[in-house]
Amino acid sequence: MTTQHRTIAFIGAGNMTQSIVGGMVASGYPADAIFVSNPSPGKLEKIAAELGVHTSQDNAEVANKADVIVLAVKPQLMADVCAALREQVAHLADKLIVTIAAGIRISKYRQYLGDDIRMIRVMPNTPSLVGKGMSGLVADDRVDDSDKSFITTAFDGVGATLWVSDEDELDILGAVAGSGPAYFFEFMASLQKAAVALGFDRDKARQMVQQTALGAAEMAIHSELELEDLRKQVTSKGGSTAKGIEQYQAYDIDKISADAVKAAVKRNQEMAELF
Ligand SMILES: NC(=O)c1ccc[n+]([C@@H]2O[C@H](COP(=O)([O-])OP(=O)(O)OC[C@H]3O[C@@H](n4cnc5c(N)ncnc54)[C@H](OP(=O)(O)O)[C@@H]3O)[C@@H](O)[C@H]2O)c1
Structure with a gap:
């Protein structure tokens, strides 16, 4: 065979x-x-x-x-x-x-x-x-x-x-890629809520959020640029995107992601002990 x-x-x-x-x-x-x-x-x-x-x-x-x-x-x-x-x-x-x-x-x-x-x-x-x-x-x-x-x-x-x-790396991969869809849904839902809070209809808000997520993912997949450079490329100095990004950075988005991944890795390790 x-x-x-x-x-x-x-x-x-x-x-x-x-x-x-x-x-x-x-x-x-x-x-x-x-x-x-x-x-x-x-x-x-x-x-x-x-x-x-x-x-x-x-x-x-x-x-x-x-x-x-x-x-x-x-x-x-x-x-x-x-x-x-x-x-x-x-x-x-x-x-x-x-x-x-x-x-x-x-x-x-x-x-x-x-x-x-x-x-x-x-x-x-x-x-x-x-x-x-x-x-x-x-x-x-x-x-x-x-x-x-x-x-x-x-x-x-x-x-x-x-x-x-090794299996420790698999725990980390699980915390990023296994749990990752939930992180992205959480973020997408928050963007949808932000649009609705400003008067947008839920369905239209959802459509623009999900299509934007798809487009950003496709751009990332097809680009050789680092993700941070892709972000910079769509952020003109002094423009509206820069103002929005300033808000994310004020809440230290890197720390939020680092804490989320560490918490999920820890839980993966705890769950391994259950079996
Ligand atoms: N879905 C995901 O996104 C995902 C992601 C990562 C890992 N996983 C893992 O993949 C595995 C399967 O997930 P799933 O989403 O496919 O779950 P699922 O849809 O619940 O499928 C599990 C299947 O196992 C069957 N089953 C129950 N007892 C069995 C037995 N004694 N012998 C043989 N089959 C039995 C169930 O049959 P009945 O319904 O007829 O009882 C069911 O069809 C899980 O271990 C899960 O942790 C899933």
Whole structure:
């Protein structure tokens, strides 16, 4: 079997699995090599009908057929799901284990699944659901380049991927990119409220805020300038934007972001202790 066409089993057919599998099939990965399991049949019927993948209500059945197992259940279910897989799946050590659950460390999966597993942790974010995700990835030292390249391609299907060197860095990535959509929504909502407070209709305020956010993100992606220089480029000295920016700087926006990210990293570390 080639690296491109390994059999892959997703445990849990929730929103993230639907998006990742959708991205893989859209990029030409054969649906025939993809298996999905879930306890309730509704989501399985949907994913089978829309994408033509194999489905089962039995996690062990799909895991036994796969070279790669993606654990895509909620973190609080992970211990039980892994315990059942350990009991019912043959040769787990020969399979690549991938998890997308937040918080749980690789050392914990070794306790759940055995010391000899090889594994990749992926931290996707919510925009993956619309194909614009930012996924952070970290591998243990048993994972080889072909494993990494296979998983990079799978997650590139729902956005961009960034490998980090250890799980502490993944906590930081989670605090920036995982939590980041909420920070941007908070900021966008505050701009919307500011426009409404000055008499604008909510829908029109929303339209101008979201389109401006999209345009700014596209400009940042397509520019080689530093983000701070892009900001300066659209801020004429003495102009109205300069007056607005002065207000953000008066509240020390850098400190607000630094404190937000530090608080989220700390919480990620605390949550890792829960499992
Ligand atoms: N959504 C995001 O933006 C995001 C971002 C980063 C990380 N994640 C992580 O990704 C994982 C999946 O998230 P999600 O948003 O896709 O959640 P979700 O939509 O709630 O999907 C979880 C799925 O797991 C199924 N499930 C429950 N018990 C199971 C079992 N024993 N065996 C197999 N499947 C089982 C659920 O089935 P039923 O509904 O039928 O019970 C559900 O379809 C979570 O660990 C989450 O932390 C998600």
